[in-house]
Amino acid sequence: MTAYLTRLLGSARLDLAEEIVQEAMLRALQTWPYQGVPENPPAWLFRTARNAAMDVVRHESMAERKQPNVKAQMEWDPGPLDDELLNDNLGDDELRMIFMCCHPEIPRDASVALSLKIAGGFSVREIARAFLTEEPAIAQRLVRAKRQIRERNLSFDLPRGAELKQRLTAVLEVLYFVFNEGYTAHEGEDLVRRDLCFEALRLARLIASSSSAEPRVHALAAVLAFQSARLPARVDALGDLVLLEDQDHSRWDRPLIDLGFHHFNLSMQGDEVSEYHVQAAIASIHVQGHPDWSAILTLYDQLCEMNGSPVVALNRAVAVAKVRGPAEALAAIEPLIANPALREYYLLLAVRGHLLLELERREEAAACYKAALQCRCSEPERRLLRRKLAECAG
């Protein structure tokens, strides 16, 4: 909706577009519980938002009577709003929005935060979590990004050529983050927020089916599809976390796995091997039931070379544990413990605890799990941590 309004109002009025969306949703919140949800909720919201936008434009035109083109503004009429129009333009508007948010004049971190906020609907707090940073830092990035869009009059049109390639890198990173948050929510009652996962997958597929498609877009779509396929098995009936080795494979979504392979195959065109290609390869092994951990470790070695992120190194350590045992994995984790970015990252502590427990170093394992419980994480994960802590007592 914000994308649609931004197209109508212009990219410089991004703040206004957001406000109008907020008002429309508020209106829905205040009326639907009494009178029921309307037959076509999105159309209702769009209509409300568009009317509010038109009111604003008219109001401003009347206030600036000296403007020579005030007549043109007052006659501004975006046309009738029917379902077909909505469906056709929505995808385009969304693509445009996300590509605009990832404009090269906006610093990468800021544009990721902006896209997450507007296209992903994240709160500042949720974005801070995804980046392992603090809220004020994110808020600042958003303010600066919007100011830049306004001051430099950044276009809402889709980029082309070399510019598109650059933009695409940032966009794919955004989608990856959105998916990540949905896959393992960082707080709250639900471990998995499927709507976020499916939103990221939907946008990835949207790009993959557009003229902006490249092999790495297909690779990302493959990763997201494979991971989404396993979502039904990640939580049990009580909403508790189910570890990978305990997952019921029959609950995996086969059509999504097929979709994953569909995009995985398409990603093989050309010579490009992006990080997403490697991740897709790892994910494709996981969905085949009995994972070949040696193959996975080799792929993680490759991924670590391409991406120096400590989180990737942590994931690699899990593979090391499966192939070479917990002691070697512990050694692989050692350098990560000193990393300040991971200090509040409960997974590092949980993995360390798990490895120590396997080595029967129960007291040290318990200390790790206790520390992990001090960090921010979702309720189902918290319950798992408590169970592991209890296991340490023997």
Add this chain to the structure above:
Amino acid sequence: MSQYLLLLYDNSSNLRSLSPEEMQKAFEKYMAWSKMPFTKGGKRLAEDHGRIMHPAPATGKSRVTDGPYSETKEVLGGFYLIEADSYDHAVELTHGHPHLEYGGAIEVRQIFGT
């Protein structure tokens, strides 16, 4: 079973500051409550300025003024009709209404004779 009228006073500023995610959660809570078996119906009041008609003087017509609608005061936003065993029970049921969680007030009145 007696009937009770719940008068919901809005506090838009609280709701307005919610993120889309939080709004979605709020929405689900409101919808869930509106579907409870004890809820017999409800209506939203239009935002347009309500007007107050004052008691008519001894001679002449009632004076009509603009209502209390204003951003700074809590406005009567809507009402629900519910069924409960007693006034206390009605209050107990209303405790679970998300409106209270999001900064709004609810007045509970029994329908006379029910």
